[in-house]
Amino acid sequence: MSDNNRVYNVLIVGVGGQGIILASDVLGRVAAAYGYDVKKNEIHGMAQRGGSVSSHVRFGKTVSSPIIRVGEADVLLSFEQLETVRYFPFLSEKGKVILNDQKILPPAVFTGKQEYPTDVIEKIKAKVPDTVVVDGNSVAQKIGNPRVVNVIFLGILSKYLDIPVEVYEKVLKESLKPKLVDINLKAFHEGRSLAS
């Protein structure tokens, strides 16, 4: 653990129902288990499902604000193409983007009133050339459970943070139902291999 007062800022975004809150809960617990001070906040709109969701995770020696400043995110982990663009200004000049290659159509698009932009990934890569783009749904299908997409991306994210892999493994084991541990650990390590 680095002993300076650096605070890590991870912004996780997407659409309600994608497992964003769970992913950020696990990341928060991992950082705490490693000995960091942690603050985490999420805003999840009014509806149970389908709204834009963002979760802020911050950790370091001491953390005051639970929300990340615009321009302060070290990593923007996005589970949906458009949502990446919506929260893009939170990313710092040197920030990384990890993107799930998925489109979920907002109401104005599925009702035919507005188009879903076609060049989202190109525009993100124009700003952040080393953006990691992974089709999480396909990877999850390959692993054998469509619901592990969030843990695959937690695996990718872990490559960009300084917390040892054992801490993630320990927290995943503690926070999941026993029968789901193996498949999620597999998903986590698959994610790590995709990051490199």
Add this chain to the structure above:
Amino acid sequence: MKQLLSGNEGIARGAYEYGVRLASAYPGTPSTEIMEYVGERYPEIKAGWAPNEKVALEVAAGAAYGGARAMACMKHVGLNVAADPFMTLSYTGVNGGLVIVVCDDPEMHSSQNEQDTRNFAKFGKVPCLEPSDSQEAKDLVGEALKISEMFDTPVILRSSTRVSHSMSLVETQDRAEGPKELGLKKDPMKFVMLPAMARKRHPVVEQRQKDVASFADTFSHNRIIMNDDSLGIIAAGIAFQYAREALPNASFLKLGMSWPLPENLIREFASKVKRLVVIEELDPIIEDAVKLMGIKVEGKELTGLCGELSPEKVEIALMGSSKAKSIGPIDMELPLRPPNMCPGCPHRATFTALKKNKVYVAGDIGCYTLGALPPVGMLDNCLCMGAGIGIAAGLDRSLGELAKGKAVAVIGDSTFFHSGMTPLLELAYNGGSTTVVIMDNRTTAMTGAQPNPGMGFTLRNDPTISADIEKIAGAFGFKRIRTVSPYNVKETEDTIREELQADEPSLIIARAPCALLKTDRILSDKPLRIKADVCKGCKSCINTGCPALEFVKIDEPAEGDKRKGYSRINEALCVGCRTCQEVCKFDAIEEAS
């Protein structure tokens, strides 16, 4: 070991550790989870959902009168509903500690206004404590109960969305019971607020306010943190954390109690710093009080009155710019992603039937408020919980023929029990021809499916009564009461039409469980599909606004195909409610194989 807890988990934990014997609440974002955690984790606490916040506070007051430590929880607008008991509880005082947890929602993430609860503390002359993280949320429940018992007053614990829904590390401890002797104690001079007694209590309230203000000067959660003396910031709650983040070198007067204010401490801090600024969200409660002390201070001219603050807003307000270097926006026209009724939502079916009747709809607060948004667009006003029935009655009676047969009130089941019964009684009593539709989805859906008195079970899943809406309306004197299944859109549409034509008040109960509920499920969960060649592209199904439907544009039509596009169903999202099938005039929708 420290645990990572949300502010709401911290408050629930605080209730447990500091000996709360009874807790009562009505769900409301961002306060809901407090009572859910109490229900799940702390069987030592007698706990339950009340039909509304007024009742929740009265139940908690009863426990406190009997010497027990008690807690009532609500969102900011819930205190409006509970304002009547609140204002006079200040006069009677308590006995056992009483903490009223009120969670504000600056920025209105999930609320109809952003009123500042500290005004109620000032109005009711009741102390107000404000946590800035989860540890303080837990600790200040204990302090609130102590102050409540020490000064014989209810105490507000004011949280906000960013405190309630943020997680941070919390040190926990064991439970200790409250110090007061329990029992029924007669003391009419204190507890019976007849004018003669109340006149004696008012000076007690005024003296108490002074006593609490002196106590505030030495209260351990009001503390000075001296750094660079060129800038001194007074802040409480989440605003303190934002200011600390943005200006780590500044000096701080951190207030754990934001009403009444510690005058000596404020004077001491003001004398130590060159520039004094109050950073607070919403109203200038602290700033105005400091100005009344004759102290020069800046505040709202820097931070504004509307919306929530953030670290960068504070940084820009005081320093002119933010140190964080943003990569900047991506230039792109971005479709919004507003919340939406879920696939299979019974409200969508009811709104479809209302739309066919081309009515004006007076509504209120619940998932069905989302019926105001396009493409549904069928909710025409939303004022507060329970308001739609009275508003529809007022329109009906005052506009005569202009409104007759054209205005409907809608209300959910939980909202009906919360504050819809008295306006329904008014309708029966004063008459008119208003039609009310109770959209009974068998839960309190908007806040995450909490049980209500119509459901037959309690907070802790214990079996209980199931209040019968039809019988309630019948007992009120309603003669026209109809019950429909909203998914039978045609039948619902016809029923609404018939009741709109009636010359007396009528009630329609559109009953089907929330599509997210796993119990009492009537949905088939068998997805439908659209025969692309049969679909005429008329968008009747699309205009129900179901997220499982998609309009697919035809860019290069085949010879003779005049359609601009056709509809498609996302089978992964469809739960088979058949509302789209009911509105399709071309038999283009069938069960997917």
